[in-house]
Amino acid sequence: MPRISVTVDGIRYDEEVEPRLLLVHLLRDRLGKTGTPIGCDTSNCGACTVLLDGRSAKSCSVLAVQADGCDIVTIEGLSTGGTWHPMQRAFHEEHALQCGYCTPGMIMAAIDLLHDDPDPSEESVREGLEGNLCRCTGYCTIVRAVRRGAREMSQKQEGAATS
Amino acid sequence: MTEQLDAGVAARQIKESDVLSGAGDGREVGRARRRKEDARLVTGRTQWTDNIQLPGLLHVAFLRSPMAHARITRVDTSVARTQPGVVAVFSGQDFAAEQGSLPCAWPVTEDIVLPDHPPMAVTEVRYVGEAVACVVATDRYKAADALDAIEVDYEPLDAVTDMTAALEEGSPKVHEAGNKAFTWKFAQGDIDAAFRDAAVRIDRTYVQQRLIPSAMEPRAVVAQTDGDSFTLHSSTQIPHILRVMLALTTGIPEHKLRVVAPDVGGGFGSKLQVTAEEVLCLLITRRLGKPVKWTESRSEGNLTVHHGRDQLQRISVAADADGRIRGVKVDLLAGMGAYLMLVTPGVPLLGAFMYSGIYKMDAYDFTCTGVFTTKMPTDAYRGAGRPEATFAIERIVDELAAELGMDPIELRRRNWIQHAEFPYTTVCGLTYDSGNYEAATDRALALFGYDKLRAEQADRRERDDPVQLGIGVSTYTEMCGLAPSRVLGSLSYGAGGWEHAGVRVLPTGKVEVVTGTSPHGQGHETAWSQIVADALGVPFEDVAVIHGDTSSSHKGMDTYGSRSLVVGGVAVVQACEKVKEKARQVAAHLMEASPDDIEFTRGEFRVRGTGTSRTIQEIALATFAAHDLPDGFEPRLDAEATFDPDNFSFPHGTHLCAVEVDTETGATKIRSYVAVDDVGSVVNPLIVEGQVHGGIAQGIAQALFEEAVHDADGNLLTTTMADYLLPSAADLPDYTTDRTETPATTNPLGVKGVGEAGTIASTPAVVNAIVDALRPHGVHDVPMPCTPERVWRVLDQARTTAQSTDGGL
């Protein structure tokens, strides 16, 4: 069995994995990273989205072996020192979740979206999150949350740049 | 909050002041509290059923029928048993003696055909996806691998996919007793008189396509036993009902069975079920003495989570020349699918009383025939019966307006129950306790800019613009707060509709609330905390809500039918009242006053007219110590209450939708959507807004995108999320929402329920808008989902018909 080494939420894991093992199953079943859920089997829902070397990836469509040597951040690794990431806060503030099943993937995808467009319009948030499905919220509050998160993140960055 | 102002509409927006103070009287109820639930959900510290890991946990995978209808002639599991990691393989035959039949709790008529429904098929399969065998293995991959090694021989039988065809003489039979499950009738008033010499009569047929509920969390089950008792974790909406039903089905005594609904990722009715997989996982764990887990894949779920809707509605309305509605007649075929599951036959009955909508009329006649087909059974899906009824009445009222050349709002005004007429007993026999259709409609019209849009519509029509504007109106009401137990009994439902709550004040003054409702996204932990904070005068943060586990919350009827707040929330209030009365006794004793002289405000018991007082926290500690209590007083500051409502509740509202339809491509774009809902008093406006948004999205999805499609052989063609089109953020508009508040008079909170309102209202609003856009082209209906292709075909046909008529003249 291939041996891989991955860093997940700051911890390094050396694992022997079947070549067919999906990254999301490595995370959930082997590493206990159950914060990242699975919503489909056709890469449509985005519930399983994580950051793979800084960019969002649907962990159900990546093999664990493909992640060898990668740095992975899941929803569980987002907050630092007990402080939520601004995007987590924004989702809470804007009531952008109900059952919360889509939320980890939404938050990870939203963070990635801001890489390319730090101040997205409503329309670009809607387009940018097309690969993440939510059955509960109707998306309005998610759109609000992402734009709120974006503002807070840029303010934070500005704050950091001026200090 | 500037975000919301960006919309540039003066709709009610949730402001920071709502969060801080609600009505400004220091009360928690009415405040837009951020949810307590979010902390674990945004950080990934969730407890989904599939997260559960146990020592020695085995994984179950099901082999499912590839045929819609077939006799099983042979199942050979011998090779599968030898595969790596395989612990056991079972076929239906292995369970035949003990699996019983999946329950139907709602046999709507005495002569209903109630077919045996084995959790695992033994001799015959009746829909694609029915379980025929299963593998139990050491991991999920190995279990799935070994499925390939099971051999099943089928002798194909004819599929029956169309309801009308199923009822024809000589149709292949789904069950020996035939394809008609039941016929249920209801009539009020003289319907013949209403239709006889009516100035206008309109007849329409509407198809409520089959839908796949698609909660984002796939179902999952974990079953375990210590050899004596059993614990079942399931992604369910109904842990309490499930426990009773599983005990009856499997023979495991109720007191030896604990059912837990941990975090549940949405339900929308789809997890209001007693599923084959739940029963089978229990049986497997009983056989093997080992814990087992089953988690469905999405494709498996699309096949085997019960579907929704699937009705063929023939509806007729009779009216006077001035638009006054005289009567409505409904003849319904309701698709049951292959079996009757928990409330399958009852779903159309939940709509039966809603076809009169908000309108006054003299007579009503309803017939519903339940029809078996070789498809996955249907059952509750958000709104359950009421969206179908609302769709039909709201669509046909628009048709009536068109026929009479009247504005659809004006026609509605002439017919709806006036605010001054409440309480009003409708032709269907329901007493609507309160409502204000005028207020909600006027508010919606103002927010929508109705007159301006009508002007634009006229202009586009005038110019023969290829992109036409349509305006859709939906003035809905619904019956929720399920339900008065007596009414359920009179409709042959197998259980009551009460709800239970327990409230206990702990020695330190913190409060635990035990609720029989079972949230899966609705925010009960937050809303119940707000209610208790007000009732007992304790801080919001000091309240914890316990739910979803039959060992800690022993009694409940769970969550569906917009009932949690209206029934369960009221039970919480009543339990708080009892606790307060106990505390008053203690307070009076401690302050040496008569209980009658004790006032209670904001957590403080005060002797009237004096400065002497005790806080509820002090009372809690004194009760715990029990050193100095009134004679005979039990040292406990807790109470339980079970609330059984006298009546349903009737939220209502006006939804307006503007669409642009491209007559060349058939593409529809929702340009604006305004929803003004009246859900009575509001505990948490943030949660209400969320429920309305999500509901509207699901209703729009039925109107525009979703359909479970089967081929003639009964194969489901929409098994994946790539084929079954759930709308993404890019497919949906922003909504303008507002509320009017006409409190319910039937419960102390004044609440009416909000979980299903949006879904019920929005589907007809959207379809009415599309038809309105195309009416000048001779279009009277577009079947759902109104995809560009469908719209284009309807237009094309209308044009062809127009041409041939012209040619003939």
Ligand code: FES
């Ligand atoms: S689980 Fe990965 S996209 Fe659905």
Ligand code: FES
């Ligand atoms: S919050 Fe339930 S799926 Fe998005």
